[in-house]
Amino acid sequence: MAxxxxxxxxxxxxxIPPRRASSAFLLVAVLLAGAAGWALYSKRFAVDSTLxxxxxxxxxxxxxxxxxxxxxxxxxxxESTPVGMVWIPGGEFSMGSEDPTGRPDGGPDPMRDAxxxxxxxxxxxxxxxxEVTNEQFAKFVKATxxxxxxxxxxxxxxxxxxxxxxxxxxxxxxxxxxxxxxxDNHYQWWAYVTGANWRHPEGPGSDTKGREKHPVVxxxxxxxxxxxxxxxxxxxxxAEWEFxxxxxxxxxxxxxxxxxxxxxxxxxxxxxxxFPRTNTAEDGHKATAPVAQFxxxxxxxxxxxxxxxxxxxxxxxxxxxxxxxxxxxxxxNPLGPRESWDxxxxxxxxxxHRGGSFLCTEQYCTRYLVGTRGKGEVSTGxxxxxxxxxxxxxxxxxxxxxxxxxxxxxxxxxxxxxxxxSPNPTPxxxxx
Numbered sequence: 001m002a003x004x005x006x007x008x009x010x011x012x013x014x015x016i017p018p019r020r021a022s023s024a025f026l027l028v029a030v031l032l033a034g035a036a037g038w039a040l041y042s043k044r045f046a047v048d049s050t051l052x053x054x055x056x057x058x059x060x061x062x063x064x065x066x067x068x069x070x071x072x073x074x075x076x077x078x079e080s081t082p083v084g085m086v087w088i089p090g091g092e093f094s095m096g097s098e099d100p101t102g103r104p105d106g107g108p109d110p111m112r113d114a115x116x117x118x119x120x121x122x123x124x125x126x127x128x129x130x131e132v133t134n135e136q137f138a139k140f141v142k143a144t145x146x147x148x149x150x151x152x153x154x155x156x157x158x159x160x161x162x163x164x165x166x167x168x169x170x171x172x173x174x175x176x177x178x179x180x181x182x183x184d185n186h187y188q189w190w191a192y193v194t195g196a197n198w199r200h201p202e203g204p205g206s207d208t209k210g211r212e213k214h215p216v217v218x219x220x221x222x223x224x225x226x227x228x229x230x231x232x233x234x235x236x237x238x239a240e241w242e243f244x245x246x247x248x249x250x251x252x253x254x255x256x257x258x259x260x261x262x263x264x265x266x267x268x269x270x271x272x273x274x275f276p277r278t279n280t281a282e283d284g285h286k287a288t289a290p291v292a293q294f295x296x297x298x299x300x301x302x303x304x305x306x307x308x309x310x311x312x313x314x315x316x317x318x319x320x321x322x323x324x325x326x327x328x329x330x331x332x333n334p335l336g337p338r339e340s341w342d343x344x345x346x347x348x349x350x351x352x353h354r355g356g357s358f359l360c361t362e363q364y365c366t367r368y369l370v371g372t373r374g375k376g377e378v379s380t381g382x383x384x385x386x387x388x389x390x391x392x393x394x395x396x397x398x399x400x401x402x403x404x405x406x407x408x409x410x411x412x413x414x415x416x417x418x419x420x421x422s423p424n425p426t427p428x429x430x431x432x
Contacts, residue, residue: 065251066094066096066098066116066117067117067250067251068119068250069250070091070092070093070243070249070250071092071093072091072248073089073090073091073123075089075090075124077089078126078396078397080400081126082126082399084128084129085126085127085128085129085391085396086299086300086301087124087125087126088124088125088126088127088240088243088299089124089248090121090123090124090125090243091121091243092119092120092121092330093246093250094117094118094119094120094250095117095120095239095243095371096116096117096118096321096371097114097115097117097369097370097371098115098117098371099115100253100366100372103253104260105362105366107362107363107364107365107366111369111371111373112318113318113321114321114371114372114373115321116321116325118325118331119329119330120243120330120331120332120334121331121332121333122239122240122243122333125236125390125391125392125393126390126391126393126395127236127244127299127301127388127389127390128388128389129292129300129301130291130292130301130388131215131216131303131307131310131387131388132215132227132386132388132389133213133214133215133216134208134212134213134214134216135212135213137198137216137227138208140226140230140231143230144226146226146230148197148198148218149222149379150169150170150218150220150381151197151198151199153167154168155167169194170192170193170194170195170196170197170203171192171193171196171380171381171383172192172196172380172382172383173192173193173196173202173382174189174190174276174287174359174383174384175189175190176189176276176278177276177277179277180274180277181276181277183275183276188276189276196383197218198216198217198218201217201218201288201383202383211288213290214289214290215288215291215307215308215386217288217308217381217382217383217384218382218383218385219385219386219387220378220380220381224311227387227389228389231389233390233391233395234389234390234391235312235313235389235390236313236388236389237313237314237334237335237336238313238334238336238352238373239333239334240390241355242354242370244299244301244304245297245301245305245354245355245370246297246370247299247301249298252370253369254267254268254305254368254370255267255297255304255305255370256295256297256305266283267294267295267305268283268294268303268306269283269288269289269293269294269306269358270305270306270356270358270359270360270368271361272361274363275359275363275364276359276364285358286358287384288307288308288358288384289303289358291303291307294306303355304370305356305369305370306355306356306357306360307355307357308357308358308384308385308386309353309356309376309384309385309386310353310354310355310386310387310388311352311376311385311386311387312353312354313336313351314335314336314337315336315338315340315350315351315352316341316342316350316352316373316376317342318342318343319341320337323337336352342375345377348377349378350375350376351375351376351378352373352375353375353376353385354373354374356368356372356374357384359384
């Protein structure tokens with residue numbers, strides 16, 4: 001378990017000074033995230049010596065499944081496509097994950113925070129086809145002069161009693177041990193590195209030269225929001241993210257189907273070898289990969305599993321799905337709970353992460369499984385955490401009018417401000 005944020009700053013980890021990054025200093029979401037996925041949802045039974053499957057068996061199996069068919073919205077696709085984005089039609093779907101333990105590649109975590117599986121409706125929206133890259137983020141920084149959280153020195157007033165030598169800018173970096181370790185203490189493979197940030201992913205001495213097309217990393221939640229505001233976009237809700245990741249399918253384990261390694265083909269940038277010591281890079285990558293190196297899902301989204309974790313806009317609560325489901329019916333455009341609460345670290349403010357990363361493996365973290373959830377303290381970035389953005393139909397139309405000179409800047413501002421808050425005025429259905 002990660003320590004309290006103040007403790008991270010007040011007390012060094014080994015010989016490395018901790019950071020304002022908080023207890024999530026190791027981004028609880030990701031690292032504690034142990035295995036993920038969910039169980040195959042339908043079974044057929046042999047009824048005679050030829051193993052024929054009767055329609056009655058099929059009906060019974062379907063009835064036993066918590067997943068119902070996805071119903072894509074029939075509204076026409078907008079005519080104009082924002083650069084680098086794909087249209088997600090929206091509609092109604094079953095959201096969440098069954099318990100994956102006991103399944104091949106299922107891992108040891110039952111993923112209780114991803115249940116109950118419940119019905120959700122989301123409006124259509126545009127989504128970045130890829131995660132935001134170093135090249136794109138560099139343009140934002142050049143245009144605005146923005147300084148990320150990892151590049152800022154923690155303020156003494158934010159951490160009363162912290163030794164001055166611990167108040168140094170930096171971020172959390174995966175640092176594999178040179179020997180086998182038990183997987184019950186993630187401090188054994190994560191370190192707070194002074195000077196690590198998006199420009200220097202592994203710390204001083206590293207840079208992004210040759211990695212312009214890799215996803216930007218060491219991004220805190222407020223960094224992602226700042227970029228989104230500049231770009232006229234916003235972070236997706238958790239429901240939008242999962243609807244898009246499923247690609248119109250229902251109940252699949254992965255964004256591409258139910259076989260992790262179909263026909264021997266790698267479908268995502270994940271970890272191979274003995275975690276955390278050795279990554280054999282059988283998929284071609286030991287760390288982040290350039291975006292769009294693996295097949296897209298049915299909606300045209302790349303790296304929606306693996307590569308880097310992605311921020312979404314929802315606060316994290318492990319009981320949110322239970323609260324939502326208890327209200328009955330179909331949740332329409334849910335925005336997440338009103339506040340964060342993680343019983344493992346109740347004082348820390350956390351948002352949801354989705355998609356898993358290049359470090360996910362069936363040995364420790366299988367949260368590349370499409371219905372599973374991660375979590376992270378909002379000021380903590382790591383070298384396997386990034387983001388992608390969305391636009392509502394209204395945002396895209398407003399931006400198009402600005403580009404064509406048909407609307408004044410105040411119109412654009414109003415639309416972008418509205419979009420930054422939520423894609424819809426619908427209040428969250430959770431009372432949390």
